[in-house]
Amino acid sequence: xxxxxxxxxxxxATVVQFAVFSWRAGLLRAASEPISAQWESMADxxxxxxxxDEFMNITAYGKLCPDIxxxxxxxxxxxxxxxxxxxxxxxxxxxxxxxxxxxxxREMALCTRCAAVxxxxxxxxxxxLSAAARSF
Numbered sequence: 001x002x003x004x005x006x007x008x009x010x011x012x013a014t015v016v017q018f019a020v021f022s023w024r025a026g027l028l029r030a031a032s033e034p035i036s037a038q039w040e041s042m043a044d045x046x047x048x049x050x051x052x053d054e055f056m057n058i059t060a061y062g063k064l065c066p067d068i069x070x071x072x073x074x075x076x077x078x079x080x081x082x083x084x085x086x087x088x089x090x091x092x093x094x095x096x097x098x099x100x101x102x103x104x105x106r107e108m109a110l111c112t113r114c115a116a117v118x119x120x121x122x123x124x125x126x127x128x129l130s131a132a133a134r135s136f
Contacts, residue, residue, distance in 0.1 A: 027110065035117055055111060058115040058116055058119055059080055063076070065123060065126065067122050067126070076118065079118075082107075087108075090104045
């Protein structure tokens with residue numbers, strides 16, 4: 001019975017680890033996509049500043065913009081959750097482990113870039129669908 005429980009716990013931990021790594025791979029893939037030219041100035045200023053307000057501004061703007069053509073588009077919810085976790089790690093790391101601040105800063109910049117890419121694609125889809133609706 002104990003061996004079965006141990007196998008179950010190890011299997012569950014492996015599935016959770018796989019899910020986390022798969023989600024992060026999707027985050028990296030989304031962040032590496034190009035941003036359309038009309039939104040690039042906004043995204044570059046947000047990603048370079050590394051200020052938490054920029055991430056919050058992008059996600060707030062994403063809440064205001066309707067996602068008309070939503071298919072299998074990633075949502076901001078998981079990204080906001082990860083960013084909040086990074087902010088908590090940053091607060092704890094300031095006093096205990098200051099060497100982790102560089103990692104959390106890079107991850108926060110990655111989240112900002114990913115949010116900017118997601119917002120850019122959402123706005124492009126909305127503009128394309130709006131133009132198609134106006135053409136009728």
